[in-house]
Amino acid sequence: MTDTPSLRFHVPEPASRPGGKPDFSNVVIPKAGSVRRPEVDAAPEEMRDLAYSIIRVLNRDGQAVGPWVPDLSPEDLLRGLRHMMTLRTFDARMQTAQRQGKTSFYMQHTGEEAVSCAFRIALGPDDMNFPTYRQAGLLIAHDYPLVDMMCQIYSNEKDPLRGRQLPVMYSSKANGFFSISGNLTTQYVQAVGWAMASAIRNDHRIAAAWVGDGSTAESDFHAALVFASTYRAPVVLNVVNNQWAISTFQGIARGGSGTFAARGLGFGIPALRVDGNDYLAVYAVARWAIERARRNLGPTLVEYVTYRAGAHSTSDDPSAYRPKSESADWPLGDPLLRLKHHLVTIGAWSEERHVQAEAEILDTVVAAQKQAETFGTLHSGSKPSARDMFEDVYAELPPHLRRQRQEVGV
Amino acid sequence: MARMTMIEAIRSALDVSMGKNDDVVVYGEDVGFFGGVFRCTHGLQAKYGVSRCFDAPISELGIVGTAVGMAAYGLKPVVEIQFADYMYPAYDQIVSEAARLRYRSGGDFTCPLVIRMPTGGGIFGGQTHSQSPEALFTHVSGLKTVVPSNPYDAKGLLIAAIEDPDPVIFLEPKRLYNGPFDGHHDRPVTPWSKHALGEVPEDHYSVPLGKAAIRREGEALTIVTYGTMVHVAEAAVAETGIDAEIIDLRTLLPLDLDAITASVRKTGACMVLHEATLTSGFGAELAALVQEHCFYHLEAPVKRVAGWDTPYPHAQEWDYFPGPARVAGALRQIMESR
Numbered sequence: 001m002t003d004t005p006s007l008r009f010h011v012p013e014p015a016s017r018p019g020g021k022p023d024f025s026n027v028v029i030p031k032a033g034s035v036r037r038p039e040v041d042a043a044p045e046e047m048r049d050l051a052y053s054i055i056r057v058l059n060r061d062g063q064a065v066g067p068w069v070p071d072l073s074p075e076d077l078l079r080g081l082r083h084m085m086t087l088r089t090f091d092a093r094m095q096t097a098q099r100q101g102k103t104s105f106y107m108q109h110t111g112e113e114a115v116s117c118a119f120r121i122a123l124g125p126d127d128m129n130f131p132t133y134r135q136a137g138l139l140i141a142h143d144y145p146l147v148d149m150m151c152q153i154y155s156n157e158k159d160p161l162r163g164r165q166l167p168v169m170y171s172s173k174a175n176g177f178f179s180i181s182g183n184l185t186t187q188y189v190q191a192v193g194w195a196m197a198s199a200i201r202n203d204h205r206i207a208a209a210w211v212g213d214g215s216t217a218e219s220d221f222h223a224a225l226v227f228a229s230t231y232r233a234p235v236v237l238n239v240v241n242n243q244w245a246i247s248t249f250q251g252i253a254r255g256g257s258g259t260f261a262a263r264g265l266g267f268g269i270p271a272l273r274v275d276g277n278d279y280l281a282v283y284a285v286a287r288w289a290i291e292r293a294r295r296n297l298g299p300t301l302v303e304y305v306t307y308r309a310g311a312h313s314t315s316d317d318p319s320a321y322r323p324k325s326e327s328a329d330w331p332l333g334d335p336l337l338r339l340k341h342h343l344v345t346i347g348a349w350s351e352e353r354h355v356q357a358e359a360e361i362l363d364t365v366v367a368a369q370k371q372a373e374t375f376g377t378l379h380s381g382s383k384p385s386a387r388d389m390f391e392d393v394y395a396e397l398p399p400h401l402r403r404q405r406q407e408v409g410v
Numbered sequence: 411m412a413r414m415t416m417i418e419a420i421r422s423a424l425d426v427s428m429g430k431n432d433d434v435v436v437y438g439e440d441v442g443f444f445g446g447v448f449r450c451t452h453g454l455q456a457k458y459g460v461s462r463c464f465d466a467p468i469s470e471l472g473i474v475g476t477a478v479g480m481a482a483y484g485l486k487p488v489v490e491i492q493f494a495d496y497m498y499p500a501y502d503q504i505v506s507e508a509a510r511l512r513y514r515s516g517g518d519f520t521c522p523l524v525i526r527m528p529t530g531g532g533i534f535g536g537q538t539h540s541q542s543p544e545a546l547f548t549h550v551s552g553l554k555t556v557v558p559s560n561p562y563d564a565k566g567l568l569i570a571a572i573e574d575p576d577p578v579i580f581l582e583p584k585r586l587y588n589g590p591f592d593g594h595h596d597r598p599v600t601p602w603s604k605h606a607l608g609e610v611p612e613d614h615y616s617v618p619l620g621k622a623a624i625r626r627e628g629e630a631l632t633i634v635t636y637g638t639m640v641h642v643a644e645a646a647v648a649e650t651g652i653d654a655e656i657i658d659l660r661t662l663l664p665l666d667l668d669a670i671t672a673s674v675r676k677t678g679a680c681m682v683l684h685e686a687t688l689t690s691g692f693g694a695e696l697a698a699l700v701q702e703h704c705f706y707h708l709e710a711p712v713k714r715v716a717g718w719d720t721p722y723p724h725a726q727e728w729d730y731f732p733g734p735a736r737v738a739g740a741l742r743q744i745m746e747s748r
Binding site: 164171172179183186194196197198201223226391392398 | 471
């Protein structure tokens, strides 16, 4: 027998559980404007500190401060606010539609709207996102028709995906939005491959990969970083850290490493951490990383520090695993309210105009919903035919599928 | 025409395809500078440059995952998995991604890629260099699965696979790389230069996916097989003198069911032969189809001959491998039962 103590098994636990007091003391938040902005072509090893900090632009007083203040006009910001408001309203309507039995499933973005909405504006029109299920802002901020999104959610006769995919698993090549997979992180390494292809072709387009904090634990994430680093692929590797992977707190995937951004350092990939609830900061960091990719300087890993204010999906109840008030205590606030506050502060917006915009946006979303519902919902009205089920398995229907389709009689 | 080994034929298919189409990109472990552990990509990097043929990190997931992205971009990646046994880390990317991209995006994105992998045993490779995982691909909707049995087909089928709009799994029986191995491991290897199907056109041609070949016409029974086992079947037929018809499937999916049914209806008996493990193997599918489509023509039960349901052993390789003696025994058994 040895005289050392017996081994102990370690399982990390979040700071608080239901019934407890929310505790975000472990989330160290630097003052807005305090984090430096390196040149885009700076060497990765000269900015390792940025993987452990949080880049922020909007301060508590609603002012944009520091070296990361982006070149966005009040009109640009108002457009961004409108995108986020549209996404939030869209979420509310679709969440309710699911509760009404009009579809099987829905996933909201509440609290994370700035990440995808601001990123889309920073990206070029021909670039390609490889998103997860919580980046619908990439479509909304690119003016993809709300009706088409809803038809997909309803799996109705106008569903662009012909009823084959779970709700919110959109796909639109024309809008730089790669088909969403329900198998997490698979798209991360595909984004790197797409970017490698663009470089092989001496193209100018770049790719953006998306993943949540929890699924960085998949080997696809590691493989993506190896390939991105090795071939210096023109890709932005986004990690949306919303603190919760269904019921599992981010410490389970992160393990002993300080931050998810720090995962990039071992690969020689510059890694930035940004306030994901700060529209201006997200935009500024996205622009920086996109420019690096575009200028052949290689990949950048960006961790967006945010909070999933809602449930994981319509099948989830967060009160079973985290304090009810945790969302209200999240120290980085609400992205929509923060941008609104900023616009009011600079005199570009007012409470009255905001209320009016809310009403207009609700009208727009409701009108889209009514139109979508004329094409059917999951359990009523028109839907894709059983014949559609057999199409697109291959470019051409092979004999065995032809026989099976005949058996169905369609 | 030239005399080629299967390795040379595969290399020629890649060369012809890369020369014809700038979108064709070849990569994998040891594939670039060195030209692959089996030499199938030898010389391609020198000829087409590092951006068309390059070495990949040891990550099958990464190789296939990036290839899915490249294919979605519009390139035509032809990637090599060093041994089919190493494929498993990439399986999610193959099954959930490559195979379903066209379907789940409503045709918005497609995934025209080819994944080459050496398969099968007979080289004392033990359980991690000998497997035949074809049934893991034929069970997946959205994939095409090809297994050539000779240099002529290998080149023509690989070109067809590269020109196909869907993801194709291209399984190369590694024991056939250098000659038509008939299972007689204790005899000298016959080189492809002495085999008619080692005669290969140097230019572009293709062998269509989904069309079987009749390697030997016969009346007594039908042997449905593919890959290395085509040659084992030929040896067993020669040694028993049983007048069997031998069908080389070439493509498992899409399957040339018409060729199988036409033959079995003629002969009235069928043996299904593969090297992969028996249970839930592709032979089970073949046997079921023959039963469904030819039941009233069958004069004997469909017989399956396959690898035993064990991991591929090392020292016991020739006890495991369904060689000519086992095939001959099964042929006699079918004939006796009629």
